[in-house]
Amino acid sequence: MSLDKGWGLLSDLVHKTIRVLEKKDIVHAEAFFMSAQTTEIVIRNSEIHTQNRVDDSGVGFRVVVADNKVGFACTNTLSEKAVLEAAEKAFALARVSSKVPDFALPKVCKPPKVEGLYDSRIAEINVEEGIDIANRMIRAAEDFDQRVIAKDGRVNFECGWRGIANTSGVDFEEKGTKAMIYLGASGEQKREVTGSCYDAIFSRTADLKPEKVGKNVGKMVIEMFKPQPTKKFQGTVVFGPEAVSYQLFNVLVDALKGENVVAGRSAWTGKLGQMVASEDLTITDNAILKEGFASRSFDDEGCSSQKTILLRKGKLESFLHDTTSANALKMRNTGNASRFPSGFSMIRAIVGNGYRAKPETYPSNLIIQPGDETKEELVSEIRKGVLVESMAGFAQPGSGVISTQLSRAFYIQNGEIQYPIKTGMVSGVAFNWLTQLSGIGKDSKQFANAVVPSLRVEEVRVVGV
Amino acid sequence: MIAIFESLERCFQTRIVSQADSVQLRGQKRVMTTCTVKNGVIEDFSKNSLNGIGVRVFFDNKSWGFSSTNMLESESVKQTLENALELAKASSKLKQHKMMFEPVKKVTADVSIPVKKPLRNFSAEDIVEIPLEAYKGAKEAGPQVADVKATYISIEDDKYFLSSEGSRIHQNISRVLLFVDVIAKSNGLFCPASENLGHTGGFELFDKTSPYSLGKTVAEKAVRLLSVKAPPSGKFRVVIHPTLCATLLHEAIGHPLEADLAMAGGGFGNRIGELVSSKLVTIYDDGRVRGGLGYFAYDDEGVECKRTVLIENGVLRSLMHDRTSAAIARVSPTGNSHAWDYSVEPLIRQTNIGIEAGDRSLEEMIEDVKEGLFLKGTFGGQADVNADFTFGFQSAKRIQRGRLCEELRGANVAGNAIEVFKTIDAVGKKVVLRPGACGKSQFAVQGRVVPAIRCEIMVGGMGG
Numbered sequence: 029m030s031l032d033k034g035w036g037l038l039s040d041l042v043h044k045t046i047r048v049l050e051k052k053d054i055v056h057a058e059a060f061f062m063s064a065q066t067t068e069i070v071i072r073n074s075e076i077h078t079q080n081r082v083d084d085s086g087v088g089f090r091v092v093v094a095d096n097k098v099g100f101a102c103t104n105t106l107s108e109k110a111v112l113e114a115a116e117k118a119f120a121l122a123r124v125s126s127k128v129p130d131f132a133l134p135k136v137c138k139p140p141k142v143e144g145l146y147d148s149r150i151a152e153i154n155v156e157e158g159i160d161i162a163n164r165m166i167r168a169a170e171d172f173d174q175r176v177i178a179k180d181g182r183v184n185f186e187c188g189w190r191g192i193a194n195t196s197g198v199d200f201e202e203k204g205t206k207a208m209i210y211l212g213a214s215g216e217q218k219r220e221v222t223g224s225c226y227d228a229i230f231s232r233t234a235d236l237k238p239e240k241v242g243k244n245v246g247k248m249v250i251e252m253f254k255p256q257p258t259k260k261f262q263g264t265v266v267f268g269p270e271a272v273s274y275q276l277f278n279v280l281v282d283a284l285k286g287e288n289v290v291a292g293r294s295a296w297t298g299k300l301g302q303m304v305a306s307e308d309l310t311i312t313d314n315a316i317l318k319e320g321f322a323s324r325s326f327d328d329e330g331c332s333s334q335k336t337i338l339l340r341k342g343k344l345e346s347f348l349h350d351t352t353s354a355n356a357l358k359m360r361n362t363g364n365a366s367r368f369p370s371g372f373s374m375i376r377a378i379v380g381n382g383y384r385a386k387p388e389t390y391p392s393n394l395i396i397q398p399g400d401e402t403k404e405e406l407v408s409e410i411r412k413g414v415l416v417e418s419m420a421g422f423a424q425p426g427s428g429v430i431s432t433q434l435s436r437a438f439y440i441q442n443g444e445i446q447y448p449i450k451t452g453m454v455s456g457v458a459f460n461w462l463t464q465l466s467g468i469g470k471d472s473k474q475f476a477n478a479v480v481p482s483l484r485v486e487e488v489r490v491v492g493v
Numbered sequence: 494m495i496a497i498f499e500s501l502e503r504c505f506q507t508r509i510v511s512q513a514d515s516v517q518l519r520g521q522k523r524v525m526t527t528c529t530v531k532n533g534v535i536e537d538f539s540k541n542s543l544n545g546i547g548v549r550v551f552f553d554n555k556s557w558g559f560s561s562t563n564m565l566e567s568e569s570v571k572q573t574l575e576n577a578l579e580l581a582k583a584s585s586k587l588k589q590h591k592m593m594f595e596p597v598k599k600v601t602a603d604v605s606i607p608v609k610k611p612l613r614n615f616s617a618e619d620i621v622e623i624p625l626e627a628y629k630g631a632k633e634a635g636p637q638v639a640d641v642k643a644t645y646i647s648i649e650d651d652k653y654f655l656s657s658e659g660s661r662i663h664q665n666i667s668r669v670l671l672f673v674d675v676i677a678k679s680n681g682l683f684c685p686a687s688e689n690l691g692h693t694g695g696f697e698l699f700d701k702t703s704p705y706s707l708g709k710t711v712a713e714k715a716v717r718l719l720s721v722k723a724p725p726s727g728k729f730r731v732v733i734h735p736t737l738c739a740t741l742l743h744e745a746i747g748h749p750l751e752a753d754l755a756m757a758g759g760g761f762g763n764r765i766g767e768l769v770s771s772k773l774v775t776i777y778d779d780g781r782v783r784g785g786l787g788y789f790a791y792d793d794e795g796v797e798c799k800r801t802v803l804i805e806n807g808v809l810r811s812l813m814h815d816r817t818s819a820a821i822a823r824v825s826p827t828g829n830s831h832a833w834d835y836s837v838e839p840l841i842r843q844t845n846i847g848i849e850a851g852d853r854s855l856e857e858m859i860e861d862v863k864e865g866l867f868l869k870g871t872f873g874g875q876a877d878v879n880a881d882f883t884f885g886f887q888s889a890k891r892i893q894r895g896r897l898c899e900e901l902r903g904a905n906v907a908g909n910a911i912e913v914f915k916t917i918d919a920v921g922k923k924v925v926l927r928p929g930a931c932g933k934s935q936f937a938v939q940g941r942v943v944p945a946i947r948c949e950i951m952v953g954g955m956g957g
Contacts, residue, residue, distance in 0.1 A: 079556075114542065121538040126535040214878070292640060377932060378525070424872065424885065425674070429903075451908060451909065455904065
């Protein structure tokens with residue numbers, strides 16, 4: 029069955045079920061439904077390993093009964109009986125649940141028109157084209173230098189519908205496409221094997237640049253030969269976009285999530301209007317960014333999308349909210365209910381994304397406003413420090429403590445890169461680092477939920493042997 | 494139940510199947526129940542019903558194609574099979590080399606994992622009590638307990654495997670997990686602590702450790718850590734508690750022993766028969782550890798799960814294989830090919846990985862350390878193909894002249910596992926079965942059977 033025809037049938041089924049729920053003793057009911065087709069090419073050891081095609085569709089119901097008691101149930105069996113059963117289960121669970129203070133769902137709104145969410149070329153792509161892209165990526169990496177070996181990678185195309193309908197009259201649907209290509213490689217010369225290097229492109233359109241990814245990875249790998257250990261010191265660190273998009277991003281999200289503020293577990297609880305970072309730092313969440321990887325015209329509970337300034341010149345102006353957290357704090361909803369958070373959570377990993385779980389507050393495209401320096405300029409002013417392109421290890425929840433391994437990092441002396449670092453770490457409290465910024469790069473890069481540049485931080489502890 | 498078997502069986506009568514060298518069909522019915530209590534409020538009470546099939550086709554002795562769908566009517570199933578074949582054909586044209594696929598004998602099996610307290614005997618009201626009790630226990634730890642999240646999850650699977658070789662396997666497996674996360678707060682300082690329970694089985698999970706006592710232990714630790722110092726940084730002689738050893742074993746040694754990663758070069762590739770670790774260390778993977786979260790009778794390629802010795806007294810004996818990597822290495826597959834659910838292709842995964850018990854008590858291991866650290870609890874971590882790893886510990890104690898001294902906060906440790914495992918000079922005599930999980934491009938639940946160990950490791954603390 030075609031995607032669009034299947035979507036029509038699912039949508040009818042969902043609306044019919046919502047009408048059945050309306051007749052029950054409920055306060056609210058909501059259905060989030062989606063249907064997606066994904067094609068994926070998997071690269072392993074310089075070769076195409078397998079091609080996968082995943083068709084997935086389903087619906088998740090949230091039902092609210094008196095006293096704001098909420099239940100959730102989902103199914104991917106799309107018969108009238110199974111969908112109704114899921115709705116009934118959500119209703120039954122709500123009745124044995126407890127009161128969720130301030131629980132709320134969005135009222136009807138008018139979502140903006142967001143450009144660049146759909147590219148028919150992705151929808152119509154065939155597996156041969158995907159394989160060609162994968163091969164071009166591998167070749168570009170391995171042709172860059174014969175010591176480079178493409179170890180793993182993926183080419184991923186997704187075309188899908190998402191829809192939301194609730195008993196307050198919210199009823200939206202949107203079709204979108206996404207593409208992601210990534211390659212990991214390492215280098216071998218004599219008996220030396222480098223650590224893995226990665227590059228990726230996240231895109232809403234079919235304009236992918238596999239040669240660029242391959243060549244970048246090849247270049248990264250070659251820079252990794254002959255690493256040297258470093259001694260323990262306090263110095264200036266430039267965090268490249270990849271490092272910012274992972275550990276630093278996670279610390280920011282932890283502090284900015286409305287639900288964490290309500291729970292009192294955000295380090296920025298009670299700090300609205302205060303300076304929390306260097307005045308060079310401006311951060312927005314922009315769900316209406318043209319061709320933004322996480323852009324959408326409405327969030328995953330049906331609130332219209334917007335651009336929100338979170339930090340303006342270091343001052344905290346807003347948190348990320350869904351309807352419930354905004355209601356609890358008596359603040360404006362920012363349209364950040366997400367059923368596709370990209371960060372790692374064990375529970376989320378088990379339960380699943382999309383129609384399989386209720387939403388949480390999460391950024392759409394979290395954007396750190398770029399500066400005007402190139403990475404070379406940022407490095408050239410450093411007397412003694414490290415350029416950290418990527419780090420391994422999680423940031424500690426709540427506290428902002430980062431103590432991570434340097435997986436692709438270079439020692440800097442007198443403004444010049446000296447050598448790659450072998451087994452080192454950086455450690456500190458990321459909230460302090462945000463106040464110790466001394467430069468922002470103009471090298472912004474799009475990731476799944478972030479568009480971020482390099483950040484230069486003074487006085488960071490580097491751990492060596 | 495029979496219906497899925499029958500609809501999959503019908504696939505084998507189609508013309509498509511005869512074009513392929515081998516076809517593997519997996520069907521699944523999964524029911525998951527989740528109940529999250531956040532600060533006393535049942536914030537999420539969910540039931541997920543997920544059914545579907547995944548089809549894997551091997552074509553022209555060269556390439557794999559995989560396709561999955563949640564639509565189970567015969568037209569969709571047929572389409573999915575066609576998709577898988579088309580995908581396999583697409584890359585076969587480009588491949589110069591034949592790929593092998595280790596044959597296994599056909600299996601007919603119907604397995605139900607023994608459960609003492611089946612989930613069907615417990616109502617929604619009973620389930621709610623589990624995370625609520627954990628929350629009540631946590632609140633006992635005092636007013637500094639700022640945020641408590643407790644999540645109960647049960648996963649009930651009926652898995653079907655049919656292959657063109659003639660195998661017909663049905664497995665019924667249930668798993669229960671409980672996660673407790675606490676953040677304690679005082680004067681703007683945050684201290685997290687967490688702990689999980691998890692096993693393959695039923696509600697008997699809570700017979701040994703009650704949710705209340707788990708919540709209390711976790712929260713007391715978070716509160717205690719508020720008033721202690723950060724750990725130092727640098728290289729230390731450390732005694733690693735089993736809770737942390739589980740992460741070290743899985744991330745740092747387990748991943749590089751997975752054949753797909755090992756054969757990608759670096760790490761353990763081509764080193765079978767060599768001394769790769771301290772002679773005190775014997776490591777195995779065993780899908781049949783009773784109660785282990787990674788319990789499976791058969792893997793997702795129809796191979797029986799069993800105990801595989803990976804490292805014996807420091808010598809590398811075997812990797813963990815699927816049927817493709819086993820054919821390349823000319824060995825038998827080890828039952829390590831697993832998919833998280835029907836929708837994704839199987840990958841080489843650990844099941845229940847373990848370190849055999851040594852002969853030292855924890856006290857003895859500490860006694861011999863002049864200056865070092867005792868590291869406990871895990872915040873998870875990661876490792877790459879070269880066995881470079883990083884992961885977090887939740888708390889530490891300083892060891893001075895063979896004695897445990899003051900408690901310290903958590904941080905991360907890092908290093909190269911192969912180098913670190915060479916420094917192991919003591920293995921504890923008591924092993925514990927721990928729940929674990931892994932996100933190697935798709936999710937998996939796993940078990941770990943671990944003692945305490947003593948070794949040298951780099952600590953990235955912020956204290957002196």
